[in-house]
Amino acid sequence: MLNSITALLPAKNKVVLWYACLSLALSIALFVVGLYVYLSTDLERKTRLAKTLLTDQMADIFEELKHITDDASGACYNDDITQLRRATFNSPTFKELGLFGDNFRVYCSNFGMVNIPIYSTIVARIESSNDRKTVSLMRSNTLGDSTFFAFYQGENGIGVNGLAPPERFSRLVDSVLLPEYFYELTIGRQVLSSNRDGIDSDVWKRTTVSLDDWAMTLDVFFPSNLYWQRLPTLVPFMVIAWAVLFFVFYAGHLVSVYYRRSLRHCVRRAIKSGTLDVYFQPIVSLSTSKAPEMEALLRWRSAHHGQVSPLVIVNIAEQLGMMDELTWLVIRKVGAFYREYPEVLSGINTAVNVDRFSLLKENFAPTLAGILEEYPELKGKLGLEVTENSALNAQELPLMVSRFEHLKALGVGLSVDDFGTGYSGLDFLRRFPYDTLKLDQIFIANIDDPFTRQVLTSVTQLAKELGMDLVAEGVERQDQLDAVKALGVDKVQGYYFSQPLPKDQVIAWVERHCRNVSPA
Numbered sequence: 001m002l003n004s005i006t007a008l009l010p011a012k013n014k015v016v017l018w019y020a021c022l023s024l025a026l027s028i029a030l031f032v033v034g035l036y037v038y039l040s041t042d043l044e045r046k047t048r049l050a051k052t053l054l055t056d057q058m059a060d061i062f063e064e065l066k067h068i069t070d071d072a073s074g075a076c077y078n079d080d081i082t083q084l085r086r087a088t089f090n091s092p093t094f095k096e097l098g099l100f101g102d103n104f105r106v107y108c109s110n111f112g113m114v115n116i117p118i119y120s121t122i123v124a125r126i127e128s129s130n131d132r133k134t135v136s137l138m139r140s141n142t143l144g145d146s147t148f149f150a151f152y153q154g155e156n157g158i159g160v161n162g163l164a165p166p167e168r169f170s171r172l173v174d175s176v177l178l179p180e181y182f183y184e185l186t187i188g189r190q191v192l193s194s195n196r197d198g199i200d201s202d203v204w205k206r207t208t209v210s211l212d213d214w215a216m217t218l219d220v221f222f223p224s225n226l227y228w229q230r231l232p233t234l235v236p237f238m239v240i241a242w243a244v245l246f247f248v249f250y251a252g253h254l255v256s257v258y259y260r261r262s263l264r265h266c267v268r269r270a271i272k273s274g275t276l277d278v279y280f281q282p283i284v285s286l287s288t289s290k291a292p293e294m295e296a297l298l299r300w301r302s303a304h305h306g307q308v309s310p311l312v313i314v315n316i317a318e319q320l321g322m323m324d325e326l327t328w329l330v331i332r333k334v335g336a337f338y339r340e341y342p343e344v345l346s347g348i349n350t351a352v353n354v355d356r357f358s359l360l361k362e363n364f365a366p367t368l369a370g371i372l373e374e375y376p377e378l379k380g381k382l383g384l385e386v387t388e389n390s391a392l393n394a395q396e397l398p399l400m401v402s403r404f405e406h407l408k409a410l411g412v413g414l415s416v417d418d419f420g421t422g423y424s425g426l427d428f429l430r431r432f433p434y435d436t437l438k439l440d441q442i443f444i445a446n447i448d449d450p451f452t453r454q455v456l457t458s459v460t461q462l463a464k465e466l467g468m469d470l471v472a473e474g475v476e477r478q479d480q481l482d483a484v485k486a487l488g489v490d491k492v493q494g495y496y497f498s499q500p501l502p503k504d505q506v507i508a509w510v511e512r513h514c515r516n517v518s519p520a
């Protein structure tokens with residue numbers, strides 16, 4: 001049903017409605033389950049507390065009785081009666097106290113001299129208990145039915161029994177468990193205190209603890225109506241929790257949307273999913289008027305950020321440590337391009353830009369060899385363009401030479417990109433077996449400048465002497481083309497001939513210009 005409602009709403013409202021429903025369901029669940037857990041835990045905790053209080057109370061009672069036997073004379077003199085009366089008056093529990101002898105007959109009480117036999121079952125329990133004490137629940141002449149009795153016999157044979165109405169004994173339990181819980185406190189099978197009759201609903205949980213020394217058992221019940229009475233009182237808190245959860249979810253949603261739409265995240269996703277595009281820019285040979293080479297260049301239109309410059313993508317990939325992944329992605333796309341158009345591309349090489357730090361890595365050449373196995377169409381057709389944007393240190397220099405040799409052995413061509421702007425000086429050219437030197441477009445843009453022209457003349461001569469191909473990048477106009485021609489540069493890349501093009505357009509371009517290359 002929610003689906004059919006949300007189908008009618010605009011996207012933003014749908015999200016709000018979903019989070020509102022989710023947070024409402026969670027806050028209800030939180031309080032519904034939480035209340036049950038709370039009451040169950042509370043029941044356990046209060047039952048344990050009641051047991052502790054009962055145990056302490058028993059200890060106090062017998063301490064009280066012991067004092068009385070310590071001072072008793074063994075007869076029922078006035079002093080004994082007075083002492084019993086005083087003790088009864090001061091006792092928090094007992095309403096009546098009596099003394100008994102080793103024949104287990106009560107001979108003296110706070111009311112005067114008496115002669116009452118103690119039941120044989122109780123005598124047996126006193127005699128069998130370790131410290132000669134027991135409790136019982138029975139009828140007494142003075143306090144009536146269900147009187148709580150405690151018996152203690154001292155080492156001198158004189159014993160004392162204390163009588164109390166059960167509620168005097170159980171008031172501590174009441175103070176802990178009432179009014180929430182129902183309970184039943186029994187001695188043996190006799191009920192000492194209980195409000196169990198009041199349970200008028202299902203019992204959801206029952207906890208039982210025992211005071212084994214006294215055969216006392218405390219049963220505590222958690223009735224369902226306690227739960228249903230409490231639940232409505234939590235509604236205001238549920239509403240607050242709903243609002244808080246909604247705020248947290250919605251804020252989390254906005255943060256995640258912001259993150260997912262961030263350029264960094266979009267670039268990562270595009271690299272992972274391989275949704276970046278590769279365009280191709282022809283490099284034209286002036287001597288043959290054909291395009292024997294192309295440069296593969298990244299292109300990407302993001303749904304959220306529009307057209308993103310390859311420089312930005314490369315920069316983010318560097319920060320994310322994904323440069324290798326990016327390089328392999330581009331090379332595979334070039335491989336797939338060759339597989340798609342084997343005939344048109346049969347005489348054309350393609351260069352891919354590579355980060356110098358990727359080249360230094362031990363696994364670079366082996367991984368590239370693996371890709372060349374994957375795309376045999378690329379063998380002998382792939383070139384790498386390396387820009388020297390930072391100087392190599394003493395350890396990197398020999399390493400780079402060996403990496404270059406490995407790559408050459410794979411049949412991969414190597415070009416110095418942007419020559420003249422980075423660290424690619426003359427010493428650099430001497431050390432590395434580059435095939436091609438690409439003049440940076442800044443020189444072509446300033447080709448009218450006499451000093452620039454002087455530099456270009458020297459570089460062109462040097463490239464020829466070293467047996468390297470020379471490519472002039474960034475040729476846009478006829479005068480620039482004439483100038484590079486005059487310098488003796490053979491290969492030209494630039495908008496004068498073509499912009500970087502998507503694969504189907506570059507195929508059309510190659511087919512159109514395969515014989516005669518003219519300006520775009």
Ligand SMILES: Nc1nc2c(ncn2[C@@H]2O[C@H](COP(=O)(O)O[C@H]3[C@@H](O)[C@H](n4cnc5c(=O)[nH]c(N)nc54)O[C@@H]3COP(=O)(O)O)[C@@H](O)[C@H]2O)c(=O)[nH]1
Pocket residue numbers: 281295296297298309310311314327330352353354355385417418438441473474475476493494495496500
């Ligand atoms: N590691 C990788 N780096 C890459 C990859 N693809 C691109 N890049 C790097 O981004 C730089 C910018 O590339 P791009 O915006 O594509 O610019 C190239 C050409 O479009 C541009 N060009 C070519 N002819 C002309 C011209 O006549 N005028 C003009 N204003 N610009 C022109 O020059 C850039 C050529 O790049 P390069 O030869 O590499 O210097 C680019 O420099 C790369 O470093 C990639 O896959 N991996």
